[in-house]
Amino acid sequence: MPLAPKQALAPGDALLIVDVQPDFCPGGALPISGGDAVIPVLNEWLAAARALGVPVYASRDWHPRGHMSFTERGGPWPPHCIQDTQGAEFHPALKLPPDAIVVTKGVRFDQDQNSAFDQTGLAVELKRAGVRRLWVGGLAEDVCVLASVLDARKAGFATHLIPEGARPVTAEGSVKARSAMRAAGALLE
Ligand SMILES: [Zn+2]
Numbered sequence: 001m002p003l004a005p006k007q008a009l010a011p012g013d014a015l016l017i018v019d020v021q022p023d024f025c026p027g028g029a030l031p032i033s034g035g036d037a038v039i040p041v042l043n044e045w046l047a048a049a050r051a052l053g054v055p056v057y058a059s060r061d062w063h064p065r066g067h068m069s070f071t072e073r074g075g076p077w078p079p080h081c082i083q084d085t086q087g088a089e090f091h092p093a094l095k096l097p098p099d100a101i102v103v104t105k106g107v108r109f110d111q112d113q114n115s116a117f118d119q120t121g122l123a124v125e126l127k128r129a130g131v132r133r134l135w136v137g138g139l140a141e142d143v144c145v146l147a148s149v150l151d152a153r154k155a156g157f158a159t160h161l162i163p164e165g166a167r168p169v170t171a172e173g174s175v176k177a178r179s180a181m182r183a184a185g186a187l188l189e
Contacts, residue, residue, distance in 0.1 A: 002041075002164050003189055005048035014131040015049045016152070017042055017058045018116055018138030018145045020094045023080040023087035024061075025139075030080035032140050034167050036091070041165040042137050043095045050097050055129060058096055059103040059116035061144070062088060069112040081106065101125070115147035123155035133158040137165025142173030146180060153184040160187045 009015075020042065022028045025035040049056050061081035069075035081088040090096055103120050105113040117123055126134070134157045136149050145166050152159040161181055168174035178188055 005045040006051065008135070008160075009045075009048055009052050009054045010133070011054075012130060012132040014055045014057055014126060014129070014134055015045055016116060016134050016136045016138075016148065017046075017056065017094070017096070017100075018136060018148050019059055019061050019081075019140075020091045020138050021060055021081055021088055022091055025091060028080070029087050030078055032167050032169055035139050036093070038137060038139065038165045038167055039091060039093045041162065043093075045135065045137065045162060045165065046095050046097065055131065056097055056100040057103055057116070057122070057126070058090060058094075058100045059105055059120075059138075059144070059148070060088065060090065061106045062104045063106045064109060067106065067112075068110065069106070075112070083107075114144045115151040116144070117148060117151035117155060123151070123157075126155075126157065131157065133160070135160045135162055137162035139167060140173075141166035141168040142177040143169060146177040149181050149186050150184050153186055158187075159185070160189070163188055 024032050062083050063081050069077050070079045103116045134152050138145050
């Protein structure tokens, strides 16, 4: 039974929505199978967060043209989430509150940033805001969600994956990602 967001969320919590962008959804430049299926699930969490005053952080992949993570430069990914393109916007069906805090990553020319914590200062910002526990969902479960969950644990946050609110690039990737998250002390319910 998935947790009901209104019962799960408490003071000291924050919601971290990772990279829910059209390029990672069906029809996008780097589509994840069923990627858009996370949106109705995360919208319920967003509604509960808003009702309970729980802060919302939303990361976005935001690459310069010709980024080093793209195949044209020998990287693993087709070009995706190029700055100021439609595919890089937050998905229009995702109901982010107007006061959601945007975390931008992937802007470095010389390296990729899978984690929302990687050189963004997010851990410091969350601590400043009094956040102790994070609920994480988004795309892709076995890449940027995984990296963000592991970094959240390293930074000392109690961390939950929202399993129904995440989708992997591959099913095998999901199995490995979930076992790595559990090993790091994250909770998967
Ligand atoms: Zn990327």
